[in-house]
Amino acid sequence: MNVSWKWLLEYVRFGGSLDEAVRRMTMAGLNVDSVEPLADGDALLDVEVGSNRPDCLGHLGVARELAAITGAEFVVPSADFQEGAEDVCGLASVEVADAQGCPRYTARVLRNVKVGPSPQWLVRRIEAIGLRPVNNVVDVTNFILYEHGQPLHAFDYDRLSEHRIVVRRARDGELFEAIDHSRHTMTAGDLVIADARRPVAMAGVMGGLDTEVTERTVHVLLESAKFDPLSVRTTSRRTQLMSDSSYRFERGVDYDGVDWASRRACRLILETAGGTAARGMIDVRTEPSRPSAIRFGFGLIRRVLGIDVPRGESLRILRALGIEVLGEDGETVEVLPPAFRRDLTRDIDLVEEIARVYGYDKVPYLKHVPTAAPVTTRREEVRHAIESTLTAAGYQEAITITLTDAESASMFSPGDDTAPLATRGTALAAATFVRKSVLPGLLQAKRNNQDAGRGEVAMFEVARAFRDRPGQAMPHEAVHLALLTDDEPEDGCGVLETLASRLGLQGRIERRPTARVAELDAQWQADLVFDGAVIGFCGLLGDGVCKRLKFRHAPWVAEIELEPLVTAAQLTPRYRPVPQLPAIERDLALIVDEGVPWRDMDAAARGAGASQLEDVQYVSLYRGKPIPTGRKCIALRLRFRDQESTLTHEQADAFQERILAAFREKLAAELRAAGQ
Known part of the structure; x- marks a missing residue:
C-alpha cells in the first residue's frame, strides 16, 4: 500500500527520522519495500500488508502500528459534523435483499453541495499516493479510503430513480456501464447496487457512469457499506475490474468502521463542498459475530520467547494495538481484541503481537538450543504404517477439503439419516457443509485428473469425517481411510489384505456382501468387518454417480473407520526362526460355487486337522468354459513342514487328503480334473 510520510505523521506524534520509522516498522512485520522521495520533504512508502491485516490498508492503521512500536501518541481525527433538520429517511430509502452479500449498508444524504476542484491540502494528499484528483466530493471518498481503509461511494442523488437504493443480486443479462466507460453484462451471481430501475454500481467493485458525481451534481447520497469478500472477488475477477475498493472489500473491512468512515467523509465534504447533511443515517445491517475475550497468561510469553517482557510493557503494547484489557488476575489477564483484528483469536496470537512490537532483536541468540525428542503417538505410528504401505502399493496420498x-456431504453414509452439519461462514460459497465421508473429495480429485488428461489413478486419504449426534453439543469426529483406484476390484481388495497384514491383523478383516451403500453398485459391494463389527465398506462406484461425475469407467472405492484398527494393530514384527527342514508344497485347483469367498476356503484348509500345514496361499481365479455357470475355479498352494523331522511325501499326501475332504464336506468343492 502507498503511504505518504507527511500524511502518516498527522496521526502519530513520532519525533524520529523516516529511516528509523522504516527500520522499526519492517522489524515489527510491517515491511516497507521501498521509499520514494517526493516534493516538499515528503516520501512515498510502499508498505507490504499481509492478507490477514486489512486494518493496515489505511494511514490510520499504519499509524497505529508505528505508535505501538515507538510508544508515540496515536491521534484519531475528528468525525463530528453538524446535521441539518431534514430527516434522511424522508429523502431516500435503502433495501438490502441479500443480507449475506451485504451485512451492513449505510446511506447519508448531503444537499446543496458545490462540486468543484479540491483544496490544495486535499490535492497534495491525493497526488502523493499516486491518484488523480477528480473533484472535491470524489476526492474526499478516495481520501477516506486511504486514511481509514473503508471504501465509500458517492451517488448523484437526483439521478437515482425514486431516490431508492436496493442491494440485490443481478438479473442475468442486465447491462451495466462503469465509471471507466467499460460495459458489462451481469450474471445472477453478481451483487449490485440498484435504484428502482437498474444497477447503478457493482457492489464493492466500481460505481456506474449514470450516477457519478459531476460538476452538475447538487445533492449527494453517500454510501458506506460492508460487502461479502467472496462476492466482491468473484465479480471483480469475472469482469476484470480491479479497484482499490475491491482490493479492500476482498480482504474484509471493519464492520464498526463503516459508520466512522461515513461520518468522517460527511465532515470533509461539508468543509470542502459546503451544503447541508440530512439528519441521521439509514443503516440496514445484520449483526456480526463479535470477537471473543481471550484469557492470557504472562507466563506464556516466557515459555514461548524465553525472555521476560515487563508486565507493564506487555499491557501497553496490547492497549496501543487497540486491544481492550478487561481485567487482571495475578499472572493472567483477560482481553478483548478489536473488531478490526479478526486475526487475534488465541493467546498465542497475543504473544506474537507482544513479541514483534517489543522487538525480536531483544530475544537473545542462543548458540545451543535445547530440544526434546518428539514423542510419536500410537495413532501416528499406525497412520505412518498405512501411508507407507499404500504408497509402496502404488497409491498417491491426496489431501482434500x-x-x-x-449433496456430497451426505454421500457414503449408509444408515445415517441425520442432516450434514452446516458451517456458520465459509470463504467458499458452494461449500458450506462438513463431509460425512472422505470419499467425495477423492471422487472430485479423480474428476480433476480425468479433465486434465491424466490416465488411471490410485489415491488414498486419511482424514476426519463428521456426523451429527442429536442431543449432544459436539459432532462425532472419526478418522477415516478412503481409497480409490481404477484397477480391478480384486487388486483393490488385495491392497486391503496387504494393509491388514502390515498392521498385524491378517485374516481379521472380512468382506461380507451387502447392498446398503446407495452410491455403490448393488452387485459389487461389501461391508468390511473387523472382529464381528462393521468398520467400513468397499465396492465399485454405481452408475448414477459415475454419470453425474462423467467418469469413463467406475472406480473401486473403500472407506474404513481407523480407530478399531489403531487399537488392535500389532506393528512390531514377530520373529520366526528360519526353518531348518525342507517344506513340501502341493498345488490344488478346486471348483466351488461362485458365492464361496476365499476366507471360507482358507478356514476350511486350516481347520481340517492337518497338523503340519504351514501356509495356505491363493494363486489364481478362473471363470469360463469348461467351468459350469455359477461355479469358479480357485487355484491354491498348500505348504507342509515338520519342525522336528523331514516330512515325507506319504505324510503330505495324507494331509492333502484330509484338506480335500474338508473342502468337499464344507464347501461342496470338487478337484478340477485334467483337461477340465
Whole structure:
C-alpha cells in the first residue's frame, strides 16, 4: 500500500527520522519495500500488508502500528459534523435483499453541495499516493479510503430513480456501464447496487457512469457499506475490474468502521463542498459475530520467547494495538481484541503481537538450543504404517477439503439419516457443509485428473469425517481411510489384505456382501468387518454417480473407520526362526460355487486337522468354459513342514487328503480334473 510520510505523521506524534520509522516498522512485520522521495520533504512508502491485516490498508492503521512500536501518541481525527433538520429517511430509502452479500449498508444524504476542484491540502494528499484528483466530493471518498481503509461511494442523488437504493443480486443479462466507460453484462451471481430501475454500481467493485458525481451534481447520497469478500472477488475477477475498493472489500473491512468512515467523509465534504447533511443515517445491517475475550497468561510469553517482557510493557503494547484489557488476575489477564483484528483469536496470537512490537532483536541468540525428542503417538505410528504401505502399493496420498456441498456431504453414509452439519461462514460459497465421508473429495480429485488428461489413478486419504449426534453439543469426529483406484476390484481388495497384514491383523478383516451403500453398485459391494463389527465398506462406484461425475469407467472405492484398527494393530514384527527342514508344497485347483469367498476356503484348509500345514496361499481365479455357470475355479498352494523331522511325501499326501475332504464336506468343492 502507498503511504505518504507527511500524511502518516498527522496521526502519530513520532519525533524520529523516516529511516528509523522504516527500520522499526519492517522489524515489527510491517515491511516497507521501498521509499520514494517526493516534493516538499515528503516520501512515498510502499508498505507490504499481509492478507490477514486489512486494518493496515489505511494511514490510520499504519499509524497505529508505528505508535505501538515507538510508544508515540496515536491521534484519531475528528468525525463530528453538524446535521441539518431534514430527516434522511424522508429523502431516500435503502433495501438490502441479500443480507449475506451485504451485512451492513449505510446511506447519508448531503444537499446543496458545490462540486468543484479540491483544496490544495486535499490535492497534495491525493497526488502523493499516486491518484488523480477528480473533484472535491470524489476526492474526499478516495481520501477516506486511504486514511481509514473503508471504501465509500458517492451517488448523484437526483439521478437515482425514486431516490431508492436496493442491494440485490443481478438479473442475468442486465447491462451495466462503469465509471471507466467499460460495459458489462451481469450474471445472477453478481451483487449490485440498484435504484428502482437498474444497477447503478457493482457492489464493492466500481460505481456506474449514470450516477457519478459531476460538476452538475447538487445533492449527494453517500454510501458506506460492508460487502461479502467472496462476492466482491468473484465479480471483480469475472469482469476484470480491479479497484482499490475491491482490493479492500476482498480482504474484509471493519464492520464498526463503516459508520466512522461515513461520518468522517460527511465532515470533509461539508468543509470542502459546503451544503447541508440530512439528519441521521439509514443503516440496514445484520449483526456480526463479535470477537471473543481471550484469557492470557504472562507466563506464556516466557515459555514461548524465553525472555521476560515487563508486565507493564506487555499491557501497553496490547492497549496501543487497540486491544481492550478487561481485567487482571495475578499472572493472567483477560482481553478483548478489536473488531478490526479478526486475526487475534488465541493467546498465542497475543504473544506474537507482544513479541514483534517489543522487538525480536531483544530475544537473545542462543548458540545451543535445547530440544526434546518428539514423542510419536500410537495413532501416528499406525497412520505412518498405512501411508507407507499404500504408497509402496502404488497409491498417491491426496489431501482434500473438508467442506463440500449439501449433496456430497451426505454421500457414503449408509444408515445415517441425520442432516450434514452446516458451517456458520465459509470463504467458499458452494461449500458450506462438513463431509460425512472422505470419499467425495477423492471422487472430485479423480474428476480433476480425468479433465486434465491424466490416465488411471490410485489415491488414498486419511482424514476426519463428521456426523451429527442429536442431543449432544459436539459432532462425532472419526478418522477415516478412503481409497480409490481404477484397477480391478480384486487388486483393490488385495491392497486391503496387504494393509491388514502390515498392521498385524491378517485374516481379521472380512468382506461380507451387502447392498446398503446407495452410491455403490448393488452387485459389487461389501461391508468390511473387523472382529464381528462393521468398520467400513468397499465396492465399485454405481452408475448414477459415475454419470453425474462423467467418469469413463467406475472406480473401486473403500472407506474404513481407523480407530478399531489403531487399537488392535500389532506393528512390531514377530520373529520366526528360519526353518531348518525342507517344506513340501502341493498345488490344488478346486471348483466351488461362485458365492464361496476365499476366507471360507482358507478356514476350511486350516481347520481340517492337518497338523503340519504351514501356509495356505491363493494363486489364481478362473471363470469360463469348461467351468459350469455359477461355479469358479480357485487355484491354491498348500505348504507342509515338520519342525522336528523331514516330512515325507506319504505324510503330505495324507494331509492333502484330509484338506480335500474338508473342502468337499464344507464347501461342496470338487478337484478340477485334467483337461477340465
